[in-house]
Amino acid sequence: MTSKGKTRRMMSAGLSGAALALALTAPAHGAPWPAPDAGAPFTARGAGWQLTETGTDARFRGLAAVDRRTAWAAGSKGTVLRTTDGGRSWRNVSPPGAGELELRDVEAFDARRAVVLAIGEGEASRVLRTDDGGATWTESFRNTDPRAFYDCITFFDHRHGLAMSDPVDGKYRILSTRDGGRSWAVLPDAGMPAALPGEAGFAASGQCLVSSGPRDVWLATGGGATARVLHSRDRGLNWTVTETTVPAGDPARGVFGLAFRDRTHGIAVGGDYRKDQPSPQAAAVTADGGRRWRAASAPPPAYRSGVAWLPHSSSAALAVGPTGTDLTTDGGRTWRTVDTGSYDTVDCTRDGACWASGEKGRIARLGRR
Numbered sequence: 429m430t431s432k433g434k435t436r437r438m439m440s441a442g443l444s445g446a447a448l449a450l451a452l453t454a455p456a457h458g459a460p461w462p463a464p465d466a467g468a469p470f471t472a473r474g475a476g477w478q479l480t481e482t483g484t485d486a487r488f489r490g491l492a493a494v495d496r497r498t499a500w501a502a503g504s505k506g507t508v509l510r511t512t513d514g515g516r517s518w519r520n521v522s523p524p525g526a527g528e529l530e531l532r533d534v535e536a537f538d539a540r541r542a543v544v545l546a547i548g549e550g551e552a553s554r555v556l557r558t559d560d561g562g563a564t565w566t567e568s569f570r571n572t573d574p575r576a577f578y579d580c581i582t583f584f585d586h587r588h589g590l591a592m593s594d595p596v597d598g599k600y601r602i603l604s605t606r607d608g609g610r611s612w613a614v615l616p617d618a619g620m621p622a623a624l625p626g627e628a629g630f631a632a633s634g635q636c637l638v639s640s641g642p643r644d645v646w647l648a649t650g651g652g653a654t655a656r657v658l659h660s661r662d663r664g665l666n667w668t669v670t671e672t673t674v675p676a677g678d679p680a681r682g683v684f685g686l687a688f689r690d691r692t693h694g695i696a697v698g699g700d701y702r703k704d705q706p707s708p709q710a711a712a713v714t715a716d717g718g719r720r721w722r723a724a725s726a727p728p729p730a731y732r733s734g735v736a737w738l739p740h741s742s743s744a745a746l747a748v749g750p751t752g753t754d755l756t757t758d759g760g761r762t763w764r765t766v767d768t769g770s771y772d773t774v775d776c777t778r779d780g781a782c783w784a785s786g787e788k789g790r791i792a793r794l795g796r797r
Contacts, residue, residue, distance in 0.1 A: 429745070431434045431596050432739065443613065443721065443743060445627055445683060448604065449470040449622055449727070451626055451741070453492045456766040457788060458612055458762070459480075459736055462493045464599060468491070471507055473774050476767065476794070477659070477753070477767065477769075477784060477792040477793070477794060478515070478551070478789060478792055478793050478794070478795045478797075479791070480511070480515035480516070480518065480755050480765050480791050480792060480793065481517075481518070481793045482501075482502055482509055482708065482789040482790075482791050483732065483789070484496075484507055484509070484519045484520070484789040485788050485789045486504045486505050486507035486788070486789055487501040487504045487511070487772070487786065487787045487788070487789075488501040488502065488503035488507075488772070488773075488785035488786060488789070488791060489502075489503060489532045489533075489632060489633055489772045489773055489785070489786075490502030490532050490533045490534040490544065490545070490633070490634045490773070490785075491529055491534065491634065491773045491774070491775045491783060491785045491791075492501060492534045492535055492536035492542065492606050492775065493511045493545065493746075493775040493776060493777045493782070494536050494538060494539065494614055494777065495777050495778075495779050495781060496777065496779050496780065497511070497512055497513060497516055497784050498510075498511065498512050498536075498538070498539045499511050499515070499536075499652065499775075499781075499791075499793075500534050500536040501518075501534065501573050501785050501786075501791055502531035502532070502533065502534035502544045502545075502634075503531055503532075503611040504525030505521060505527075505528075505529075505532055506522050506527045506528065506529040506531060506546075507520070507522050507531065507708060508520070508521050508522045508523065508531065508534070508542075508544060508624055509521065509560060509791070510539070510542075510562055511605075512539050512562060514604055514781075514793065515783075515793045518791070519561050519562070519590055519774075521558070521561060521562020521563070522562075522745075523544075523556050523558075523562075523565035524565070524727060526546070526556070528554070529548075529554065530546060530547050530548060530552070530584065530631075530633060530716040531544050531545065531546050531547075532546070532547045532580075532631040532632075533544060533545040533547075533578070533579075533580050533581045533631075533653070534634065535581055535582065535583045535589065535609075535636035536650055537583075537586050537608070538610040538708060539561060540558070540559060540660055541557075541558065541559050541560070541586075541608070542557070542558055543555060543556070543557045543581065543589070543608075543609040544557075544569075545578060545580070545581040545634075546577060546758075547578055547592060547618065547631045548577065549576075549577050549654075550571060550572070550573070550574040550576070551570055551571060551572065552571075552572075553571035553576060553577060553578035553593070553789045554567055554569060554570045554571065555567070555568050555581070555591065555603075555612060556568065556643060557570040557608070557610060558721040561693055566610075567606075568609055568610055568611060568612060569591075569603065569611075569612040571593070571713055572602065573596065575596045575597075576594070576596050577593055577594045578592065578593045578594075578629075578704065579592055579593065579594065579629035579630065579631040579636050579637070580590050580592055580631065580635065580636040580637035580658045580683070581634075581637065582637045582639045582645060582662065582777055583609075583639065584639050584641070584642050584645070585642065586608055587605075587606055587607060588604075588605065588610050588642075588663060588730060589604070589605045589608070590603065590604055590605075590637065590639075590645060590663065590664045591603040592616075592629060592647055592727055593636045594628040594629055595623035595627065596619075596620050597626065598739055599617045599620045599621070599622060599623055600617075600620055600623060600624055600629075600647060601614060601617070602614070602615040602617075602620070602664045603615070604664060605661070606726060609792075613657065614666050615665060616665070619660075619665050619666030619667055620658075620667050621658065621667055621668070621669045623649075623652070623655055624652030624654070624656070624715065625652060625653075626651045626652050626653075627650070627652030627656070627657050628649065628650070628651045629647065629648065629649060629650075630648070630650055630683075630684045630698075630701075630732040632684045632685070632701070632734075632772060633684060633685045633733040633771075633772050633773035635648070635684070635685035635687065635733075635734055635735065635773065636648045636649075636683075636684065636685070636686070638686045639688075640688040640689070640690055641690070641691055643661055643663050644659070644660070644661055644688070644691050644717070644789045645659070645660050645664060646658065646659050646660075646669070646686050646688065646694065647659075647661065647667075648661075648683035648684065648685065648686050648696060648698070649676075649682055649683060649687050649796075650674075650676050650679075650680075650681055650682010650683055650684070650698060651675055651676065651678070651679045651681070651682055652677075652682075653676060653677055653696065654665070654671045654672070654676050654677075655671070655672045655674040655675065655676035655681070655682040655683045655696075656671050656672060656683075656712075657669070657670055657672055657683060657686065657696060657714075657718050658667070658761045659717060659718040659719075660775070665724055665766075668718075668719075670718055670719060670720065670721060671721070672676065672696055672712045672721040673709050673712045673721055673723035674696060674697075674699065674709060674711070674712055675699070675700070675707075675708065675709055678700065680700050680701050680702050680705070681696040681698070681699065681700045681707075681713075682698050683697070684697060684698040684699070684701070684731075684732070684733040685697045685698065685733055685734045685735045685747075686732075687733070687735040687736050687737055687745060689737040689742065691717055692714070692715055692716055692717045692745065693713075693714070693715055693742075693759065694713070694714045694717070694718060695711065695712070695713055695745055695747075695756075695760040696711065696712045696713075696734045696735075696736050697710060697711050697728065697732040697734070697749075698710060698711075698731065698732065699730065699731035699732065699735070699749075700731055701733070701750075703750070706729040706730075707728075707730050707732075708727070709723050709724070709730055710724075710729075711723075711724040711727040711729045711732065711735075711747065711763060712724060712727045712760075713759060713760035713761060715759075723763065724756075724761055724763060725761050725762055726761070726762035726763055726764070727763055728747055728749070728752075728754040728765070729751075729752075729754075729765060730749060730750075730751045730752070730761045731749050731750065731751075731770050732747040732748060732749035732754065733737060733748065733749050733750075733773065734747065734749070734771065734772055734773035734774045734784075735748075735774065736749045736774045736775050737774045738782065739776050739778060739779070739780045739781075739782075740780065741757075742759070743756075743758055743759045744757045745759075745760060746755060746776075746782065746784075747763065747774075748771040748773065748774045748784055748786075749771070749772075749773065750770050751768060752765045752766075752769065752772075753767040753768075753769070753771065753784070763777070769786075769790075770786050770787050770788075770790065771784040771785060771786035771792070772786040772787070773786070773789065779795070781793065
């Protein structure tokens with residue numbers, strides 16, 4: 429893919445005032461979610477996205493929610509923010525000299541340890557790590573291959589992780605770490621299927637490469653004739669590939685974000701990020717680990733770049749994009765818009781917190797108003 433084409437794909441994706449109270453009244457795992465009163469706004473339940481004061485206008489496409497108190501965000505102009513008080517205050521812990529970097533993904537282990545990914549062609553793609561809450565950073569990887577362009581990063585646990593690059597010599601390139609991101613090595617590509625002409629990943633939400641459990645990982649694609657999802661059961665050595673129902677066939681279309689709540693149940697979201705283009709069939713679901721994808725019967729009405737399963741539920745998830753936030757309570761089969769605004773990505777934690785981030789320094793937490 430040309431530099432111009434990739435730059436177009438990097439552009440993309442929103443919420444302003446209404447609410448998501450269902451997310452705050454989730455019942456015990458597996459129980460049905462209560463339906464709101466017919467016609468009643470979500471704000472009637474007194475909950476919604478609560479914007480926090482970040483003190484920056486950076487765009488945060490990278491988000492790592494650790495728990496109710498701790499979250500990290502990574503964005504444009506080399507900006508990294510961290511909160512340890514539930515978003516009441518954010519500390520700028522950006523790596524020194526990183527102002528020219530586009531940080532599009534962050535993986536955090538706790539309040540002190542985090543790994544961020546800078547994207548771009550050649551040496552613009554880098555990985556940096558901190559062990560002291562961002563007081564100091566170490567560059568643990570710098571790409572020296574001008575053909576590579578890294579998009580996303582994921583971790584299986586505190587030691588094992590992967591990063592993915594757009595195709596090099598016709599196959600996606602996978603970078604692996606076994607020491608928590610302190611060192612990286614390119615994996616052999618013998619088990620990687622060939623990429624389609626024009627196919628690549630989208631560095632839009634930090635969710636084009638996601639994992640679940642100790643070994644399973646999925647990679648989302650777009651730009652080719654079809655939007656596909658690749659799946660590895662052995663931490664990136666061998667992959668299978670399946671077409672999804674999300675439209676592709678253009679550099680601006682495909683799957684932008686994935687979320688798996690376990691090894692089998694996943695949601696894919698995407699569409700066409702251009703504002704003047706429709707995005708039909710912008711979501712798909714799988715119940716077999718990605719071997720088959722089924723189109724949502726009532727998908728989000730527009731392009732969505734980020735998706736996350738809600739905590740303590742086997743059937744509820746949120747999807748975000750430039751025109752709104754959508755909620756599903758049936759595992760991704762049907763969606764309804766519950767808010768409008770501009771968020772690029774969303775993440776939820778096991779202890780019940782959900783966070784979203786996006787343009788103009790916007791970071792919000794789902795909470796009571």
